[in-house]
Amino acid sequence: MKHIMWSLALAAGCAWGPAGAQAPAAPDAAAPAVTAPAAPAATGGIQSQSIFEVKPDASADPKYAEQTNGERAKVQPGNNAPMWRQVGQGVTGYSSLPKSQAPEAGNLIQPFVQYPGSRFTNAGEAWRQVRNHWIIPYGAALFAIVLLALGIFYFVKGPLGHEHPDGTGARRIERFTPFERAAHWSNAFAFIALAISGIVMAFGKFFLLPIMGATLFGWLTYALKNVHNFMGPLFAVSLLVIILTFVKDNIANRADFVWLSKGGGMLGGDHQVPSHRFNAGEKGLFWWGITIPGIFVVATGLVLDKLIPGFGDVRGDMQIAHMIHATLAIWMMALICGHIYMGTVGMRGAYKAMRTGYVSEGWAKEHHELWYDDVQAGKIPRQRSANPSAADAAATPSAGQPAQV
Numbered sequence: 001m002k003h004i005m006w007s008l009a010l011a012a013g014c015a016w017g018p019a020g021a022q023a024p025a026a027p028d029a030a031a032p033a034v035t036a037p038a039a040p041a042a043t044g045g046i047q048s049q050s051i052f053e054v055k056p057d058a059s060a061d062p063k064y065a066e067q068t069n070g071e072r073a074k075v076q077p078g079n080n081a082p083m084w085r086q087v088g089q090g091v092t093g094y095s096s097l098p099k100s101q102a103p104e105a106g107n108l109i110q111p112f113v114q115y116p117g118s119r120f121t122n123a124g125e126a127w128r129q130v131r132n133h134w135i136i137p138y139g140a141a142l143f144a145i146v147l148l149a150l151g152i153f154y155f156v157k158g159p160l161g162h163e164h165p166d167g168t169g170a171r172r173i174e175r176f177t178p179f180e181r182a183a184h185w186s187n188a189f190a191f192i193a194l195a196i197s198g199i200v201m202a203f204g205k206f207f208l209l210p211i212m213g214a215t216l217f218g219w220l221t222y223a224l225k226n227v228h229n230f231m232g233p234l235f236a237v238s239l240l241v242i243i244l245t246f247v248k249d250n251i252a253n254r255a256d257f258v259w260l261s262k263g264g265g266m267l268g269g270d271h272q273v274p275s276h277r278f279n280a281g282e283k284g285l286f287w288w289g290i291t292i293p294g295i296f297v298v299a300t301g302l303v304l305d306k307l308i309p310g311f312g313d314v315r316g317d318m319q320i321a322h323m324i325h326a327t328l329a330i331w332m333m334a335l336i337c338g339h340i341y342m343g344t345v346g347m348r349g350a351y352k353a354m355r356t357g358y359v360s361e362g363w364a365k366e367h368h369e370l371w372y373d374d375v376q377a378g379k380i381p382r383q384r385s386a387n388p389s390a391a392d393a394a395a396t397p398s399a400g401q402p403a404q405v
Contacts, residue, residue, distance in 0.1 A: 110315060115323065162362075173359055276370045277380075289335035301325055
């Protein structure tokens, strides 16, 4: 019975609610007049620009292209073309960083230049064009031509010279002292490390990346980059030693012009053109394949490593240094490929001379006859080392005394 009473009361309340809500309220004479809703309060923060304030015909102004960013904002708000045009032209903006710490902090895009082989464009793009359109493709072509030429020459001519029995005692001539050989092999080791790492960094993406994949190639290139950086100082020091050690024997003389006029004897028979300790070809390599380009390669390498104060702080310096460095390094590698060829398989007895320091009298007379004559005449010591072995010292005649053959 109790539940029935509660149900009837709830039903009565539901029926009364809509009826009371629909009953019109009595008019109140004292009620104030209804006013318009108040405008919403302005909100803070960044407000978007109204499109109705933009003047699409502003470009008809004759001085439209000369407007500053502030003037453009008055007629076309949000159009920052003047600012980005200045950025693209290399205009340096404001930066709170001092010039001594960040000389290009206010400069996003470099000014326009024209490097050899590039269009007139910003310096970064000009450098990219020189590297990708000239240094890389023509450098690879030079390597291919040199290697092909050496291969053809080997199969046509074969190793130069004749086999000579190893000289012993008085029949041996010291061609390279231990110090000279140490300087040569130190420089050769550093150069080969630099050449391999440089070739991988410059050309590796064309022949290694497709085989190794991006991950392994990335690790390899990163490792070789550090090898390149650390081997550079060793090459610089050993190059200086090489220049000071061998410069006295690489001065041109009359015999060199005779050697050049006969093509070094390679165009005729098997007879070698007489020469002194180094012939004109070896002297040319010393000056134009090692000394002169080597000095510039070392100097630009130190700039790229930022080891020379005052150089390498701005991108323009680095770009010019890189172009010189890469061009001359490729030139050196191409010429030294010929040197390696002649010092190994291209000439009989050449590698042994640098490995042991000695050559036989027959080898000296065949390849460097004028040098051999000076040794025989006593003008050049047969044994130049300060401390020859006891066996060699006993069997080697003193300077000025010809060997007893």
